[in-house]
Amino acid sequence: xxxxxxxxxxxxxxxxxxxxxxxxxxxxxxxxxxxxxxxxxxxxxxxxxxxxxxxxxxxxxxxxxxxxxxxxxxxxxxxxxxxxxxxxxxxxxxxxxxxxxxxxxxxxxxxxxxxxxxxxxxxxxxxxxxxxxxxxxxxxxxxxxxxxxxxxxxxxxxxxxxxxxxxxxxxxxxxxxxxxxxxxxxxxxxxxxxxxxxxxxxxxxxxxxxxxxxxxxxxxxxxxxxxxxxxxxxxxxxxxxxxxxxxxxxxxxxxxxxxxxxxxxxxxxxxxxxxxxxxxxxxxxxxxxxxxxxxxxxxxxxxxxxxxxxxxxxxxxxxxxxxxxxxxxxxxxxxxxxxxxxxxxxxxxxxxxxxxxxxxxxxxxxxxxxxxxxxxxxxxxxxxxxxxxxxxxxxxxxxxxxxxxxxxxxxxxxxxxxxxxxxxxxxxxxxxxxxxxxxxxxx
Numbered sequence: 192x193x194x195x196x197x198x199x200x201x202x203x204x205x206x207x208x209x210x211x212x213x214x215x216x217x218x219x220x221x222x223x224x225x226x227x228x229x230x231x232x233x234x235x236x237x238x239x240x241x242x243x244x245x246x247x248x249x250x251x252x253x254x255x256x257x258x259x260x261x262x263x264x265x266x267x268x269x270x271x272x273x274x275x276x277x278x279x280x281x282x283x284x285x286x287x288x289x290x291x292x293x294x295x296x297x298x299x300x301x302x303x304x305x306x307x308x309x310x311x312x313x314x315x316x317x318x319x320x321x322x323x324x325x326x327x328x329x330x331x332x333x334x335x336x337x338x339x340x341x342x343x344x345x346x347x348x349x350x351x352x353x354x355x356x357x358x359x360x361x362x363x364x365x366x367x368x369x370x371x372x373x374x375x376x377x378x379x380x381x382x383x384x385x386x387x388x389x390x391x392x393x394x395x396x397x398x399x400x401x402x403x404x405x406x407x408x409x410x411x412x413x414x415x416x417x418x419x420x421x422x423x424x425x426x427x428x429x430x431x432x433x434x435x436x437x438x439x440x441x442x443x444x445x446x447x448x449x450x451x452x453x454x455x456x457x458x459x460x461x462x463x464x465x466x467x468x469x470x471x472x473x474x475x476x477x478x479x480x481x482x483x484x485x486x487x488x489x490x491x492x493x494x495x496x497x498x499x500x501x502x503x504x505x506x507x508x509x510x511x512x513x514x515x516x517x518x519x520x521x522x523x524x525x526x527x528x529x530x531x532x533x534x535x536x537x538x539x540x541x542x543x544x545x546x547x548x549x550x551x552x553x554x555x556x557x558x559x560x561x562x563x564x565x566x567x568x569x570x571x572x573x574x575x576x577x578x579x580x581x582x583x584x585x586x587x588x589x590x591x592x593x594x595x596x597x598x599x600x601x602x603x604x605x606x607x608x609x610x611x612x613x614x615x616x617x618x619x620x621x622x623x624x625x626x627x628x629x630x631x632x633x634x
Contacts, residue, residue, distance in 0.1 A: 254551055261548045262587075268431035274494045275393075277386040284369045284389055285315045287450070289362030291355050292376035293323040296332065298500070303336040305379040307343055310386055318344045319362045320376075324352035355443075356474045360457045363450065372447040373475075378499035379407065380445070387495035388447045398452045398487025399479055400495075401429050401438045402445030407498035409600070413508055414501040419592045419604030426493060427591055433491035435541035439526070439549070441482075441489055443475035445497040448482060456481045465521045468627045473518025480525045483542075486535040509618060516622030523550065553619070584608065 288306050292299045299320070306318050318340070322330045330348060337344040347361050363371055370389050374380065384402065391397045404425045406418035425442065432438045441448070453460075460477055463470040470477070482489055502508040523546070530543050585608025593601035 254554060258548065258551055261544075265428070265431040268434045269427055271434045272430040272491075272493075274387070274492050275390040275490070277383065277390045277494065278393070281312050281315070283312065283315055283386060284392065285367065286311065286317075286370050286372060286385060286389055287362070287366035287368030288316070288318045288372045288374055288385075289321065289359060289366065290318065290374050290376050291321045291323055291358035291362065292325065292329050292333070293352060293355075293358075294325045294327045295329050295376040296327055299329055299376045300332045300336055301379055302374065302376050303333070303340070303344060305381075306374065306385070307336075307340050308382070309380055309384060310382050313343060316343060316385070317367060319347065319365055320344060321347040321358040321362050322349060323355065323358040324349040354471055356461055356471065359474060360461055363454055363457060366450060369450060370447055371450045371453070372445075373443065374497070375444045375499055377407075378444050378497045381496045381498075384445070384495040384497060387492050388445070391490045391492060392447070392449060394488070396436075396488045397490055398449045398482035398485060399438070399441045399489040400447045401425075401433075401441040401489065401491045402447075402495040402497055403491075403493050404442055404444045405496060405498050406501045408500050408503065411501075411503040412603075413503055413505070415600060415603040416607035416610060417501045417508075419589055419601060420607050422592045422595060422604075423587075426595070429491035430493060432542075432545060433489075435538055435545075436488035436490060437483060437538065437542040437545070438489040438491050439479065439542075439545065440476040440522075441479045444499045445495065446475060446478070448478060449487070452482055452485055452487055453478060456485075465524070466627050470521055472514045473522050476518050476522040477525065480522055483526070484529050484534055488535075488538075505614070509615070512615065512618045513622050513625075516619050517626050517628065520623060520626050553623075578609075582608065 290299070290302055290306070292302075295302075303318060303320060306316075320333050320336075322333060330346075333344075333346055337346055345365065347358075347365060349358070349361075359373060362373075370392055372385065372388055388400055388402055391400050404421055406414045406421060408414045409418040429438050460474075460481065463477060479489055502511055526546060530539075530546060533539070582605060585605050589601040589604030592598075592604055
């Protein structure tokens with residue numbers, strides 16, 4: 192099949208009614224696991240077990256092969272993805288941009304300036320900057336930008352640090368816009384981002400939109416590696432989820448929400464608890480769950496881009512990932528509570544399948560931590576195979592980055608794979624064990 196005929200076939204699939212696609216697309220991973228199982232459990236010599244994989248390791252390998260099948264399925268969804276075209280001229284809604292900041296210093300100026308300079312009518316734009324009790328000169332920089340843009344910038348100042356949720360809630364309550372865009376204060380938006388972010392809201396079914404996150408300080412080694420990793424996590428993954436209109440997390444760095452959907456739930460969001468403790472992290476995924484539970488769609492907009500500061504030291508990186516993984520666990524339980532209800536009229540099967548495969552990594556990780564050392568002791572020659580498999584899987588993300596950026600920086604993606612294998616595998620199990628720890632951890 193030629194590339195042109197393949198694209199034509201995929202476009203034909205994309206034109207199928209949503210309900211038909213939702214009910215049939217989930218068969219793809221099922222076929223994958225059946226094929227994997229038929230190979231894995233085939234009789235060995237003289238009817239015995241296969242010589243390489245014993246019965247003890249077979250379930251783990253089946254799960255791994257199932258993940259591979261689902262990744263192929265995600266690739267098909269990614270090929271089907273198309274961003275919503277931005278509106279031209281003044282055909283845009285009134286937009287409120289909320290920028291919460293804590294001890295951000297001069298960087299908050301760059302963030303505000305990037306929004307003010309964006310391609311969006313100023314008579315339909317407001318920028319609400321919330322100082323969350325900063326102890327440095329952050330408010331001084333806010334004041335300077337307010338004087339530079341008096342018609343655009345409004346300031347809210349807390350006497351003490353109350354947390355990002357409280358800062359965002361204050362912004363939502365002060366906002367006048369139909370659409371509210373949340374933006375991290377260590378980030379800069381590109382010129383066309385605001386128009387692109389509001390475009391999907393032309394559909395009344397859309398309640399939340401996720402933007403594309405890239406790394407601003409990619410001249411550092413960790414930043415360069417994360418820039419490639421973000422391309423897979425923030426671009427590839429969310430584009431695939433957007434085809435079934437249920438992006439699992441609209442990221443805190445750049446997201447937009449329909450204000451009327453979120454505001455009625457702010458008190459419950461602020462008072463969220465898990466295992467008896469208040470929840471401070473994961474505010475972005477919790478907002479996304481509010482939108483989904485209300486029956487609205489969440490989409491990804493690849494044409495809306497933001498550049499954000501990434502960690503530059505190992506300790507910062509691990510603290511950020513710990514916070515993300517704890518949020519993943521907490522909000523996974525929240526999504527599971529309504530996943531099998533009629534939370535929206537259609538399109539409920541693929542989000543459930545995506546949730547299942549996302550959580551398979553928990554089983555795979557714990558299985559690998561327990562079983563892999565035993566397997567290596569028995570068959571040490573598997574170590575080169577594991578390193579080769581790591582190179583292959585990480586090259587997938589790197590090649591995706593190469594296709595998007597046309598840059599040799601894709602090689603940092605391969606380096607990140609080995610970096611994560613050797614230095615980051617402890618984060619997920621530790622996040623599960625310490626899930627009740629609500630410290631922010633990056634300052």
